[in-house]
Amino acid sequence: MEGVNHGERTDGATISTTNGATTGVDGATGSGQVGGIHGAAGVDGIGDPHRALGAFLRARRGRVTPESVGLTVGRRRRVRGLRREELAQLAGISVDYYVRLEQGRATQPSAEVLDALARALRLDAAERGHLATLAGAGRGPAPRARVSPLLRRLLDSMEGFPAFVTNHRLDVVAWNDLGAELVGGLDRPGRRDRNNARYLFLDPASRSVFPEWEDRAAESVGQLRVSAGRYPDDTELAALITELSARSAEFRRIWTSGEVVMCGAGRKRLRHPVAGLLTLDYETMHIPAAPGETGLVVHVFSAAEGSQDAVALAGLASAVTRFPEPRAG
The missing domain is CATH 1.10.260.40 (lambda repressor-like DNA-binding domains)
Known part of the structure; x- marks a missing residue:
């Protein structure tokens, strides 16, 4: 294993993924200024x-x-x-x-x-x-996300298990090599956008990767809705939701339904260009937040023992270990 890539981290501590129409803490987008969730009145x-x-x-x-x-x-x-x-x-x-x-x-x-x-x-x-x-319980200020050294070592230790970490905006902020390979080139040089919701709604390739795309899309919207209620002053989250609402009719339709979703466990199917169609079990682990920060979610995937999916996943893990992707500089 080549270790864990930590996205746009430059100071070894704080993650802030903002790209595309979403910019810095002022929340400016191509359509004007967005001042937190309160500013996304549309x-x-x-x-x-x-x-x-x-x-x-x-x-x-x-x-x-x-x-x-x-x-x-x-x-x-x-x-x-x-x-x-x-x-x-x-x-x-x-x-x-x-x-x-x-x-x-x-x-x-x-x-x-x-x-x-x-x-x-x-x-x-x-x-x-x-x-x-x-109604007022559990709301907090716009948080930061910190990937601790212990969490990085945990990801490194999960050889054979694809794993990645997301924050409350569904930014992928850390991963291991197999996790990067499974979800589509997180390590690809030059790739800046690592937001799961933006990938699902703005990248047409996501529909061929996930046979149950509608379910995956609804999950992501439901999770963003939970975050929007919990962090009403997060300008980056407001900009993301506003951008997706402006650019995706599917996002608007699902958002209007008002569904809320918490990360949990289950089974997903996804199509990999080398391993083919995989059916994988997944589990999520919530990392509690320190004061002033947001909790992170670790997503871990595995295949049923003795299944063809397990054989395919093991082959993919072997290839990733022998021929790791170049790291983004």
Whole structure:
């Protein structure tokens, strides 16, 4: 193994991946200045946190059918999902208060109100967490990401296991050689853009790499939505979401759905130019954040023991070890 490449790190500590239409901390893009998530007012759900809460509630309200919660409706009903008054009744709160929540005029709803809304809207664990974050719990300033020496050694030690690390903006900030090879030339000389969401939505090649592209795309949008709620003042995140919304109709469509996703475990299929179509299990490990920083996520892939995928992955690992890619200078 040739070790771990650490992206655009120059000081050995802080990662900041900004390229394409996304620039420095001022968040300037080709379409003008973006001042944090608050400045991205053209994208529903990432403005003022209270407005973002309202947008999330509206999206979730539209997803719940009256029949699923025991309400009887007439044939001529044209409303998609629940009406405001129906949701307020199910949650046991006044219609006026709920309307003010959706309009961003009510701040700091109690834990009891949030729990009642979560139950009425049939939210899962990830959605409940996002609701609490938008209501004020867990929000923080724009963070930094630090790849520690221990984490670098951990990646180096994972011979035979593709692995890479992402921050809350889905920038790939560190990887091992096999991880770089698996996800498409992270080590390629001159490559500057290492953002998973930008790759999925702006690089047509991603659709041939991932047979279940729609699932991968929805995951990335859901993860960005969680980050947008948690870090409303992150100018780089705001610029990324604004850029993707402007350049990708698919991103806009998925973002409008209001889905939220937490990194977890599962199985993915991807197509490699040498190893062919691979079915790999993956696990994610969350690295807690130090004060003033953001936590990182380690993504590790493996193939079922004795499978053809394991044979193909082992062959790829052997080739990477013998003929490592040149390092970006």
